[in-house]
Structures are given as C-alpha cells and as structure tokens.
Amino acid sequence: MKYLSALVALATMLLPGRAFSQQKKPIEHDDVSRWKSIEQPRISDDGNWIAWTQAPVTEGDPVLYVREASTGKTQVFPRAANAVFTEDARSLVFRINPPFDTIKAMRRRKVKDEQLPKDSLAVLTLSTGALKKMPNLKSFTVPEKWSGWLFYQIEPGGPEAMKKDSSETASPDSTKAKTPPAKKKSTKKAKKENKENGYRLVICNMENGIMDTIAFVEEYAIAEKMGRLLLSTTGPGDTLHFAADTFFDKAGVYLVDLEAAGRPRPLFRGKGHFQQLSLNQTGTQAAFLADTDTTKARIKPWQ
Structure with missing residues (x-):
C-alpha cells in the first residue's frame, strides 16, 4: 500500500508537468528584443x-x-x-x-x-x-572624493565657439560708414581639434557656474583627494577660433591648483606628445611620459 501511494503521488506530479511542457511557447527574436x-x-x-x-x-x-x-x-x-x-x-x-x-x-x-x-x-x-x-x-570627469568641480571635453562646434567679430560685418547704414582697410588673409591653416592635436577642456566651478576653457588638451588627470588638475596641451596655434585661457599659450604640461587663486604652474613647456598623466592622492607629485620628437617619421630615431 505504501508503494502504491508513492506511485500515485509521482504520477500526479509528472502528468501536469508534461502537459505544461507541451504548452510552453518557444522564445522568438522579438521576445529577446524586449x-x-x-x-x-x-x-x-x-x-x-x-x-x-x-x-x-x-x-x-x-x-x-x-x-x-x-x-x-x-x-x-x-x-x-x-x-x-x-x-x-x-x-x-x-x-x-x-x-x-x-x-x-x-x-x-x-x-x-x-x-x-x-x-x-x-x-x-x-x-x-x-x-x-x-x-x-x-x-x-567628476571627482570622487572632493566636490565643486566638473571637467569635460567637447568636440568642435561646441557652445564656446566664438562668434564672428562685429567689426567684420557690414554697417546698417553702409552709405555713411567708412570702408575699413582691407585685411590680409592669413595663409596659415586653422588648427583642427582632433585626436592628434587634442580637444578643448572645460573646467566648470559648480558653486558659481564660472567656466574656463583650455584649448587643445590631449590628456588630463585629477588628484584623488585634493583639487589638483594635471593636463597636457599642444598649444592654441596661430588661428584659435574659440575663446580659451591665454595662459596656456604654449604646448606642454601644466599643474592647476583649483583651491588656490594663483596661476597654473607649467611643469614642462615645449612641443611634443604627453601621455599617462598621473597625480598622487593629494596632487603634490606628478608623473607623465613625454615624446618630444616632433618629426613625422613613422619610425622614430631610436627604433
């Protein structure tokens, strides 16, 4: 009798499961997309x-x-x-x-x-x-252990692009306005924002909304615990077409103390490419790799 009861219980569990398994709907591509x-x-x-x-x-x-x-x-x-x-x-x-x-x-x-x-x-x-x-x-980039600042890079055509100088536009009354002397067109090509030259970096003070733009920044890093910024720039070039901080007028690596009112401190000034920028936790020590070979040779002299 004990064995008969066990067989009946087992059959009761198996039969509905088999019936339900036959009713399962196969998964389709539309199901996965949801x-x-x-x-x-x-x-x-x-x-x-x-x-x-x-x-x-x-x-x-x-x-x-x-x-x-x-x-x-x-x-x-x-x-x-x-x-x-x-x-x-x-x-x-x-x-x-x-x-x-x-x-x-x-x-x-x-x-x-x-x-x-x-x-x-x-x-x-x-x-x-x-x-x-x-x-x-x-x-x-948003600091993890200190607040009040936001750093972001934008691609060409951003809001910081300067408008054309009003002196170059026609006067509303062109018959009374004196014709300005013709300006010589620059033969120098505008420096483009790209991976090689860098992109503009915007430093935003979230407390007062003041923003500062640095031109052609290749790479940047922030300290973990203090308001320090390390950046490398290729310099603004001769035909800067947007408003930017004029202090960074030369290529190089700069240290910016965001908690002090002083100017940024250049750690290295000169043309080149700078990578793997790094700061210690308090921003008092900096390290970076510098390639000052400005030739366009695919094979470097030491290779």
Missing part, C-alpha cells in the same frame, strides 16, 4: 539618492532612473547613461546619447563620423530637479 538589463547602479554618499540604467539586452536606447530614497519619487531620463553623483550629493552628472535608430540609419547611409549627432552632457540639481545640458560632449 528584455532589459539593469546596469551602472549608483548611490549618493548621503544614501538618499539612487540611480541606475535600464538598457536593452540587444540594441536600443538606455533609460536612466533617479530615485529619492526618502520620498520614493523617481525621475526618468530617456537615452541617458553613465551617471555619476558628485561627492556632496548635490548633483548628478550623466551622458545623453542621440537616438539609436537615428545613428543606425545614418551609418547605413555611410555618413561620416564627424557629421553624426554628438552626445550631450547633463547636470541634474537633485534638490530642485533643474537640468542643464551641454552639447557636443566627448568625455567628462
């Missing part, structure tokens, strides 16, 4: 703010979620990712991507990379919900 993954979870230092990105498993646009733990209020930002809280938990900085379908369609038409829509930088003030955006983003 799957989402939770990525880049973040929490502010005060523990009151949480951020995460929900991204398609296959392809598509990510969505950034920002939740206030004390109230449960959630904000949603389409096409946003790479969120970073500032150390003082006042702001959230993140990247906004162009629509995925738009980029995909343009690539199919073989549109050049420089003509594709660029990413944007977004800064969210957590207490008020105010959002500021800056176009043409290349990269950004």
Whole structure:
C-alpha cells in the first residue's frame, strides 16, 4: 500500500508537468528584443539618492532612473547613461546619447563620423530637479572624493565657439560708414581639434557656474583627494577660433591648483606628445611620459 501511494503521488506530479511542457511557447527574436538589463547602479554618499540604467539586452536606447530614497519619487531620463553623483550629493552628472535608430540609419547611409549627432552632457540639481545640458560632449570627469568641480571635453562646434567679430560685418547704414582697410588673409591653416592635436577642456566651478576653457588638451588627470588638475596641451596655434585661457599659450604640461587663486604652474613647456598623466592622492607629485620628437617619421630615431 505504501508503494502504491508513492506511485500515485509521482504520477500526479509528472502528468501536469508534461502537459505544461507541451504548452510552453518557444522564445522568438522579438521576445529577446524586449528584455532589459539593469546596469551602472549608483548611490549618493548621503544614501538618499539612487540611480541606475535600464538598457536593452540587444540594441536600443538606455533609460536612466533617479530615485529619492526618502520620498520614493523617481525621475526618468530617456537615452541617458553613465551617471555619476558628485561627492556632496548635490548633483548628478550623466551622458545623453542621440537616438539609436537615428545613428543606425545614418551609418547605413555611410555618413561620416564627424557629421553624426554628438552626445550631450547633463547636470541634474537633485534638490530642485533643474537640468542643464551641454552639447557636443566627448568625455567628462567628476571627482570622487572632493566636490565643486566638473571637467569635460567637447568636440568642435561646441557652445564656446566664438562668434564672428562685429567689426567684420557690414554697417546698417553702409552709405555713411567708412570702408575699413582691407585685411590680409592669413595663409596659415586653422588648427583642427582632433585626436592628434587634442580637444578643448572645460573646467566648470559648480558653486558659481564660472567656466574656463583650455584649448587643445590631449590628456588630463585629477588628484584623488585634493583639487589638483594635471593636463597636457599642444598649444592654441596661430588661428584659435574659440575663446580659451591665454595662459596656456604654449604646448606642454601644466599643474592647476583649483583651491588656490594663483596661476597654473607649467611643469614642462615645449612641443611634443604627453601621455599617462598621473597625480598622487593629494596632487603634490606628478608623473607623465613625454615624446618630444616632433618629426613625422613613422619610425622614430631610436627604433
């Protein structure tokens, strides 16, 4: 009798399972395209703010979620990712991507990379919900253990581009205006922002909103615990077409003390390429690799 009861119980478990297994719907491609993954979870230092990105498993646009733990209020930002809280938990900085379908369609038409829509930088003030955006983003850095500053590089065509000098435009009353002397056209080519020459670096004081732009920055690094910035620049060139700090008029490596009112300190001035910039935790010691061979030879003299 004991064995008979066990067989009946086993049959009861197996029969429904077999019936259900026959009714399972096979997974199709459309099903996979709807799957989402939770990525880049973040929490502010005060523990009151949480951020995460929900991204398609296959392809598509990510969505950034920002939740206030004390109230449960959630904000949603389409096409946003790479969120970073500032150390003082006042702001959230993140990247906004162009629509995925738009980029995909343009690539199919073989549109050049420089003509594709660029990413944007977004800064969210957590207490008020105010959002500021800056176009043409290349990269950004937020200090982890000190606050008040934001660093980002932008590609050509950014908001810091200077407008044409008004003296070169026609006067509203051209019959009364004196014709200015003709200016000689410069034979020098404008220095382009690219991987070799570097891109403009914007240093933003988040307390007062003041921004400083440094031209043609190849690479930069910040100290872990103090407000120190180390950067390398190839110099502004002869035809700088946007407003930038004139102190960095020569190529080289500079140390900027953001907590002091003094001018940046040049550690090396001269043409070359500088890589692997590094600072110690307090920014009192710097290290970098320098290639001062300015020849365009593919094979260097020592190779």
